[in-house]
Amino acid sequence: MSPVNNDPSNDAAEGRTRPLTRREIRARERFLETQNQEVLPPPVPVHFEPVAVPKPQPAYVPDYASAAPDAGTHAADFHDDGVHGGTVQPDEDVQQHEASHEDTVEPLDAVQHADTVHYDGAHPDAVEHDDSVHSYDAAHGDEFHELQAHDEGYGHHDPQFDYEVHHEHDAHDLMAAATPVPKAPSKKVRRRRRLLALLLTLTVFVTAVAVGAQFLKPLLGMDKVSDYPGPGTGSVTITVAPGSGPKLVASNLQSQHVIADADSFVAAFVAAGGELSPGDFTFKTEMKNADAVNVLLGKDSSKVMYFALSAGLRIGESLDAISKGSGIPLSELKALSDSPAQFGVPAPAKNLEGFLAPGEYRFPLGTPAKDILQKLVTATTDELEAQGVTDPAKQYQAITVASIVQAEGGQADYGNVAGAIYNRLKPGNTETNGLIQSDATVTYGLGTKTFHLTDAQKADKSNPYNTYANVGLPVGPIGSPGKTAIDAAAKPTPNNYLYWVTINLDTKETKFSSTLAEHLKYVDQYNAWCAANAGRCV
Secondary structure, rough: OOOOOOOOHHOOOOOOOOOHHHEEEEEEEEHHHHHHHOOOOOOOOOOOOOOOOOOOOOOOOOOHOOOOOOOOOOHHHOOOOOOEOOOOOHHHHHHHHHHHHOOOOOOOOOOOOOOOOOOOOOOOOOEEEEOOEEEEHHHHOOEEEEEOOOOOOOEEOOOOOOOOEEHHHHHHHHHHHHHHOOOOOOOOHHHHHHHHHHHHHHHHHHHHHHHHHHHHHHHOOOOOOOOOOOOOOOEEEEEEHHHHHHHHHHHHHOOOOOOOHHHHHHHHHHOOOOOOOOOEEEEEEEOOHHHHHHHHHOOOOHEEEEEEEOOOOOOHHHHHHHHHHHHHHHHHHHHHOOHHHHOOOOOOOOOOOOOOOEEEEEEOOOOOHHHHHHHHHHHHHHHHHHHOOOOOOHHHHHHHHHHHHHHHHHHHHHHHHHHHHHOOOOOOOOOOOOOOOOHHHHHHHHHHOOOOOOOHHHOOOOOOOOOOOOOOOOOOOOOOOOOHHHHHHOOOEEEEEOEEEEOOOOOOOOEEEHHHHHHHHHHHHHHHHHHHHHOOOO
C-alpha cells in the first residue's frame, strides 16, 4: 500500500476514534521528510522579536480532561481532510506575526514536552502543558504553534507539511547550506588586483633600496662632503710656514674645519694657478674651496692686510711695501726698524736690514706694526737655526754673506758664490788679500743701483760697504736674502774659486775662476753681452 494512502490522518474518516500515537507521528514525519522536502520553500533565517502572547484564560475543564484520553472522545475531532474537528482561534497578534514572516523550517525529530497532544473541543483556544502554550489555527490546517514562555522565539509545527520553525540559533545549519557560492571576480577586477600588487611590490623594493643606501654610504665613502656651501661662520687663523706645500696647508685647513676635503681644495688651488706664500691667514669655518683659495692668493685683500716682499729688497723698499699693504704709516715702521734689539736680532745690527724675510703676507685688519715686523724677523732667524746657525755673531755674518750672494749670483750658483766669498776671507789668501770686491756692496753704500762703478767709487774707503777698499765683510747686510741664499751662506759649496762674474743678466749665468787672468776672459764675455743688449748694463 502507498504510504500516501496510509496517512494516519485519514483514520478519522474511517471511524477510528483513537488519537495519533507518538510512533505514528514520527512515522508520518519520516514519510514527509522523504517525500515532500523538495517542495518546501528554501529556508530563510528570520529573527523574531519576542511576541507578547496573552496568557490563555482558564477554560472549563470537564472531569474527564485529566483522565486518559478516550478513543471515542476524539473520534469526531478528526476528519478525512486533515483538519481537526475543533476550531481554535489563535490570538490576533500571533496570526499577524505568522502571516508577515517566513519561518525557518526543519523536520521535527521529536515531540517536545508531551508524548500525546490532547485536544479539547470544549476549549479550542489552548491546551496548557508544561511551560508551552499550544494553539490551533483553523486557517492553517493542522498547524501547530508553540510559544515558549521561557524563550525569545517559538516553534512552529505543521502536521500536514511536517516541518517545524525553531528559534534563530537553530537555523544556522540551514543558512550555511543555503549560502550561495560567490561569483568569481571578473578579468577587470583581476587585472586591477595584479596592478595593485605590482605597485605595492615596487614600493617595497624602492623603500628597501633607499634604506639600504643610507647604511652603505658610510661604508663606501659616499657620504663624504667634498665642499661646503659657504660662506662660513666664525674666524680661524691659519699660519702658513715658509716652505709649506698646498697639501700640508690643505690638511691643516681640513682639521680646523675650514674646508670639507683636502684633496678637492688642492685641486681648486692648483686650478687657480697661484703660489703659496708664508704668513697668517684668517678664514671662516666651513668655507667654499674657492673662497679659501682666494684668501691664500690675496684676492680677499679687503678683509686682511696683504703685502709681498721680494728677495733682495733693501730695508727702505721693504718698509714701503709693508706700509702700502697694511696702511701703517712708513714713519712708524721705520722707527721700529731703527731699534732692532727689541726684535731679538744680533747686537751689531743697526736696523732690520737683512732680517725681513721675503714672501707674501696676510694679517688680520688692525694687526699692530710691531707684530707684523716680528713675524718677518722670526721667519729669518728660524731658517738660520734650522741650518744649524744659532750663535748671534755667526747669524749676523751668515745674513750678510747671504745678502751678497742674493745680489751677486743666480740662484743655481748661490752655493759656489758663497764658497768663493769665504775663500777670499781666509787669512792666507794672497790673490785678493781679504777683499771681497763686490759691486753690489759698493752701490748699496752709495744708495744707488748700478752695474758700472768708477775707479774713484771703488777707491772710496769712506763707504763702509765698499768691499774694494775695505777688507772683509761690509758693516751689515745689503738686502733681504731669501731662503735659498740663507741656506747657501750657512752651508756653502766647497771650492777653490776666488772670482765670479754674471755674463748674462737675463739668465743669471755666472762664470767662476781661481785666477785673475781667467776671470778677465769672463769679464770680456759680460761686456759683449752688454754691447748686444744696449741699455741693460747701466
